[in-house]
Amino acid sequence: MTMGTKTGELTFSRVEPGMGLAAALRKAPADVLTEISRSNLRGRGGAGFPTSLKWDLAAKTEAERKYVICNADEGEPGTFKDRIILSDYADLVFEGMTIGARVIGARYGIVYLRAEYAYLRPHLEATLQRRREANLLGQNVCGQEGFDFDVEIHMGAGAYVCGEETALIESLEGHRGEPRNRPPFPIDTGYLGQPTIVNNVETFAWVVCIMAWGAEWFRSHGTGKSSGYKLFSVSGDCARPGVYEFPMGATIAQLLKEVGGEHAKAVQVGGASGQCVSAAQFDRTIAYEDVPTGGSIIVFGPHRDMLDVAGNFLEFFVDESCGQCTPCREGAAKLQEGVEMLKRGKCSMAYLNELCSLGETMQLASKCGLGQSAPNAFLSIVKHFQDEILGRTGKKRR
């Protein structure tokens, strides 16, 4: 098993631009889908939905207009791998979108780019223009009669919740970024009510690699349930933060060794919405079946106050909750208050249990993934670091 490679040595740098698209165009759309299905590629944004299933459902829905949307609203705390992909491998992303368009029969593509990444836009526009001139976008793409596809860039305006696919679509349609009820799903009722696939930046890039090198190559890496490689954004208390590529199923300990974070007392896997893993569990694997992640790895050294960590994440959710549903809007604020009480040493065990029960309610009753995952970090920190957070005297322990 080859271990982590840093930025610049990613698999993406080895795939020749155009190879994947050419391979995909030689096949019938249904065969492209079969290939992706055999590769077992799952959504790299973190939720892990099988890519081929999503595309298949959208392909089977009859409609005049269909849309391919690239979710470049990378807002999860600790995640920055999409920024690297868009900076260095934008061609792969657009190529993956083009393959997706051919599979589902779409003519329109949209990249939803977060406002914080506005400085990437000139580069992306230039890449799109170059692709149009090379007939990789536009009418009769690559000389394929009747295959028209073009991509435009749409800016976000600073809202984390728009990373949720239905909120993203709402935002594109000119509304507040409030998640919709699902079903209906975007695959039949997406942008402007039309069938739409929304995929992560990284997912599109992997599709190109799968087309270029085959499903077998992809499947031969990773675990049975989580195949292939994954990009990780590593930050926090480690010697070598940055973007790394690992096969799925690597253990947290292996990853920490690679990045120079062996002394960590905890790792937050999956960003603010992920879970906090304590040192005792560093043998757990990063995969959809064990500890899933969209790529965010935040390392906490021995001197970190885990209550500060929980407080920071909750501050984030209180600010970013769209306010639509009560469990998320009120729950996150209550948990944040609870952290303040714990910091002052004014929280009874009974109240802490109440807070945990509230967290579980949020997980069950919130409308979208944001609210459902908002209490995760708090709950896992309370679970693993109870000795550290209870009975404080109000002074920082350091």
Add this chain to the structure above:
Amino acid sequence: MLVTERERLREELVGLADKYGRQRSSLMPILEEVQQRHFRISEYCMQVIADLLDIHPVEVHSVVSFYSFLNEKPQGQFVIRLCRTITCDMAGKEHVARQLQNDLGISFGETTPDGKFSLHWANCLGMCDQGPALLVNDRIFTRVTPEKVHGVLEQCRQTFGTHATHSGREHRP
């Protein structure tokens, strides 16, 4: 606002509606461009945009108030957004925040009286491996320390000078 000024603004908004189209999905691009040009989206602008897109002004207001990059209140030419999320926090964003407030003489959420700078918190700018990070309009600064704050502000001031009339947003690094 003077009648002539209103007329001019209205014409400008009509131009934007023609550019992006008069359907609801054009709302965000129109609002983003108004924000860039005028450093705010005034009540009057919202009404005109609503009129042009044939929606209720409240709909426009609800969108403006939802997104953190759209503001009804006038913003400075340079909007500084300091990342407050976990890794930038761990890297010492509090000290950078303090120095920014000292050097600008304003608190977070405020704009300097000369209309040059606004200061805001941001949630994760995606520079977690190089924190603390801050964004000045479209430009990102990483590994910012309190002693570097002055330099960042000076760069803004010098790039556009005291009498500059154009926006910093047209500048790309």
